[in-house]
Amino acid sequence: MPMPPIEPRFDSIEQVTERLRSAGYLTDRSIATVVYVADHLGKPLLVEGPAGVGKTELAKTLAAALGFELIRLQCYEGVDETKTLYEWNYKKQLLRIQASEGRSSWDELSDDIFSEPFLLERPVLKAIRSVRPTVLLIDEVDKLDLEAEALLLEVLSDWQVTIPEMGTVSAARMPFVVLTSNNSRELSEALKRRCLYLYLDYPDAERERAIVLERVPGIERGLAERIVEIVRSIRGIELKKAPSIAETLDWARTLVHLQVRDLDPETISATLSVLVKFQTDLDRAADHLKLSGTRP
């Protein structure tokens, strides 16, 4: 099977950073490097990390930055090949059989009903067959059953889908594939081997500050700094769910909306629930920041 050629879409690591940035996504050097390497090796990129650090966002922004179409497969338990690859439109097939009323021979008929017009493409097949460049996002791949995960293997290494009744469909162009995982289970070795691996962790203070400044219009530098510092402090303690970037942004927006200039303990404890979602976590965080006594 001829493999589609690797068509690198970025010229340099700086260009990755630059283009993602202009599409509103701030990377650091290592994220940009991994994206660049994945692009040049023509390999899928598996992104793992805690919820809310921008895994899905990375894929979406890549599509936007490159001007490619984004094809998304949202995984959940019970997804099978009829939702990932393709499905035969059996209602239409039945209709076709009934319409022929025995006039066509068996061979004719079976050739006919297993052909293009009766095929329903699902995201993966769609990405493979697309003649325009695409970004294929396979979101939360850890939610897939093992069988469904195995179905992806052929696509991820050989860029083709085998449909028993029709034959093998090879990719016209290699899509940029991004898989995300919340690490709710170990993915199979076979899948991991086919991908490059990027662990997206909570960003360092500098980058998180930059993200807040970029994404929350009208926020002052000093406030952003304080926010990030408090969030990082809370992440340091044992929580059921540590605040992610998404929650940092929510909190920053809330504070801007409330026109807070100075983060005093009262304001923090009044708005902390935006940042931390469980009651026990809330108590812990308040305790950690020594807010007790100031709670409203």
Added chain:
Amino acid sequence: MIGQVLTFTAALRRAGVPVGTSENLDALRSLEHVDLQERETFRAALAATMIKSDAHRPTFDVLFDLYFAPLASADEAEQERSEPSADDAERFLGELFGAMAGGDGRAVDELARRAIGTFGRVENSPSGSMYFQYPVLRALDLDALLSRVDEETDGRSVERQLKRDRIVEAIGRFRAGVAREVGRRVADRKGPDHVARHTVRALPQDVDLLTAMSADISELRRAVRPLARKLAARVAMKRKRAHGGRLDVRRTVRHSLSTGGVLMDVHLRKRVPHRPELFILCDVSDSVARFARFSLMLVHALSAQFTKVRSFVFVDTIDEVTRLFDHEDFMTAVDRINDEADVVWLDRHSDYGVSLERFLERYGREITPRSTILILGDARNNNRISNAWVVKELRSRARKVYWLNPEARSFWDTGDSIASEYARYTDAMVEVRSVKQLERFIERIL
């Protein structure tokens, strides 16, 4: 460069990180596309191609720093002549504190490098001077930095906490920097393989619970919840794959309507999964307390998988602690066990015989054929009466009785351990020395 990458791969494999041939090929291919002069880019490219789990990342980083160490600056030896004085240490700490308080990570790294040169050298002729971590940590009182925060910040306490957190984080960074620098210098002299063998720590799930150090323990505590989540997901998947039960006529007929009444697909009724009712008896005497706590944490994190979990702890008498776990916050619960449970009767030495007998007396009636009993302990009975008949009695009432022993199998029945005396009457006595083994066991009983 190829040779260097291959040596590095071998070191990774020795440290337990699985790097396959295809990973290796990818790594080499990726190097064609990045600038090898730029360390962090190079590191990112290698990491993305060679390791496929964040659990392996710390090991990767330690080894990367050894095998691809930056070149030593030429004047290194020059500036490190004189013997450091107490004043030097004081001045150095001041500088370090400044860098830490300002949140300047790079400056902290640089200072860690310098600290080794200034304070870490031990003269050792004729082979020349050697570098070690402990003279640095002895010369520099890092804890004093924290007290300095408390002195300097007055007024608002949030401020103080934030500053403390920043300093604590920076101290961690400084220590890591010192360790890295020592590794580099020793590697320079004796080759990276020599250092790699001594510095790489076990992965969290392989850490021996009886001998773990406190740094490993705090890492493990963080790992409990994700572990439980993964385990639950795996069990759920196993259950789903198990074949269904009887024909579900209603669903089969209803689905046939979409195919014009032809019974295309057969739908089966789902089997109700077996959810055992769990009784956990934990020895919490000093020698095995840590292991018991872990097991309690993991089991309670998984409590949704069981109909009911009841926990008991004992030293030389037994007490129920289920109520402590009523809150969601079982981390604190585990910490409170010692204050609230009434487990010491005579002295602080384990007495399995009395504890088991009391358990039977007080709670024996509640054991039913649906109950699974887990006994956790090293079966070191301090030469007291074993009362092994209690285990036999429990087994006749319960569905299963398992004994989890945190000692290596080769230590069973040595000294005052009477493992096999109890093991005879249990369904199995299992060696559980690491979180990985614990996980495997729990998966087995679900």
